Amino acid sequence: MGIVLGDNRYGKAEVHLVRVDRGAAWHGLTDVTVGVSLAGELADVHLHGDNSNVLTTDAQKNTVFAFAAEGVGQLEEFGLRLARHFVASQPAIQRAEVRLTEQPWDRIEGTDGPAPHSFARNATCLRTARVRVTADAAEVVSGLTRLTLLNTTDSEFWGFATDRYTTLAETRDRILATAVDAQWRHLSLDADFGKSYPDVRRLLTAAFAETYSYSLQQTLYAMGERVLAAHPEIAEIRLSLPNKHHFLVDLSPHGIENTETVYYAADRPYGLIEGTVTRDDVAPSTMDW
Numbered sequence: 001m002g003i004v005l006g007d008n009r010y011g012k013a014e015v016h017l018v019r020v021d022r023g024a025a026w027h028g029l030t031d032v033t034v035g036v037s038l039a040g041e042l043a044d045v046h047l048h049g050d051n052s053n054v055l056t057t058d059a060q061k062n063t064v065f066a067f068a069a070e071g072v073g074q075l076e077e078f079g080l081r082l083a084r085h086f087v088a089s090q091p092a093i094q095r096a097e098v099r100l101t102e103q104p105w106d107r108i109e110g111t112d113g114p115a116p117h118s119f120a121r122n123a124t125c126l127r128t129a130r131v132r133v134t135a136d137a138a139e140v141v142s143g144l145t146r147l148t149l150l151n152t153t154d155s156e157f158w159g160f161a162t163d164r165y166t167t168l169a170e171t172r173d174r175i176l177a178t179a180v181d182a183q184w185r186h187l188s189l190d191a192d193f194g195k196s197y198p199d200v201r202r203l204l205t206a207a208f209a210e211t212y213s214y215s216l217q218q219t220l221y222a223m224g225e226r227v228l229a230a231h232p233e234i235a236e237i238r239l240s241l242p243n244k245h246h247f248l249v250d251l252s253p254h255g256i257e258n259t260e261t262v263y264y265a266a267d268r269p270y271g272l273i274e275g276t277v278t279r280d281d282v283a284p285s286t287m288d289w
């Protein structure tokens with residue numbers, strides 16, 4: 001019996017970069033937050049304070065900005081370029097993981113049309129990507145987060161198990177709302193990430209709107225199934241769906257009938273429904289995502 005070093009990795013988190021593409025008349029704006037995480041022969045730094053295998057997190061941050069000078073492009077491709085660089089250039093590094101989150105900005109509509117160099121932050125949702133690279137393999141997971149959706153009807157919840165602590169009333173009509181966090185794994189690296197991202201987002205949103213729901217779990221599966229049915233290049237999709245509860249307000253103390261019009265949008269606690277929709281004929285991921 002002894003004490004040993006377990007799994008470890010290190011890197012720079014939340015490198016927030018903004019790139020301006022300055023055309024003669026129009027400027028483009030890219031806003032990406034990058035996290036780098038490296039693993040490999042790092043026992044000596046932990047056990048003996050020997051830093052010789054440690055590429056500083058400061059250098060990792062500098063690399064992100066330096067690579068951005070050559071262009072960012074699709075999140076997945078930028079992440080792959082970075083991760084491959086760390087594994088290829090550092091003999092002690094066997095695995096690199098890069099996580100990216102893109103904040104979209106909309107071009108401002110001016111009086112005479114779109115403004116050439118003015119932007120408003122778009123709060124709809126954030127695009128994400130995670131890549132993992134080793135000497136002989138790479139994996140890409142694309143995603144989105146904070147996509148907030150709400151159905152005002154076509155949602156029921158009843159027939160659930162009960163015990164002595166159950167107080168929830170069955171409902172045949174409720175508001176169903178969530179903030180989608182979705183991550184989907186690509187089967188191959190030469191996917192058209194720029195095309196598949198908006199389509200997956202559209203499919204998730206449409207499936208949410210079009211599914212007559214008996215539970216958020218059922219809606220989760222319908223959303224994932226819709227994506228996998230349309231995208232053979234996607235191996236699996238993981239969904240994390242908070243149930244953003246909306247409770248009818250009791251207005252009877254004021255002598256007012258609430259005709260299912262006024263709700264209290266509860267902040268917390270919230271139900272959290274999570275699941276993976278996958279194919280039965282693909283190899284599992286090597287990435288802990």
Ligand SMILES: O=c1[nH]c(=O)c2[nH]c(=O)[nH]c2[nH]1
Pocket residue numbers: 157168214215216217243271
């Ligand atoms: O769609 C739902 N799924 C649940 O598991 C659950 N549990 C709960 O209290 N409300 C809901 N709603």
